[in-house]
Amino acid sequence: MAEHHSGPAETGAPMDYAEHEKTYNFFIGAAKLGTIFCVALLIAMAAGFFSSVGFFGATLLFIILNIAGFMLLR
Structure with a gap:
């Protein structure tokens, strides 16, 4: 049926925090x-x-x- 894991939820590759921050800043600006x-x-x-x-x-x-508005955001 269902598998039960006792380890951490994420076992994949480590997070790319620099790319995450870049995406977040782009989204906020947009x-x-x-x-x-x-x-x-x-x-x-x-x-x-x-x-x-x-x-x-x-x-x-x-x-x-x-x-x-664009000038005020600069």
Whole structure:
């Protein structure tokens, strides 16, 4: 039926902690940029739909907000 092991759960190769940290830092950076992108998109959509800036003004606002968010994360 089922095998019962009394040793450690991981008996494979040792962890590559440097690669793990690199992957984790990439994921955190991508999550931050994705959040900035979504927030900028929502703000630009609200400005385009509920004010008189129109499509081109909302697009310009979207680009400006993305640049500002990217600069704040540096």
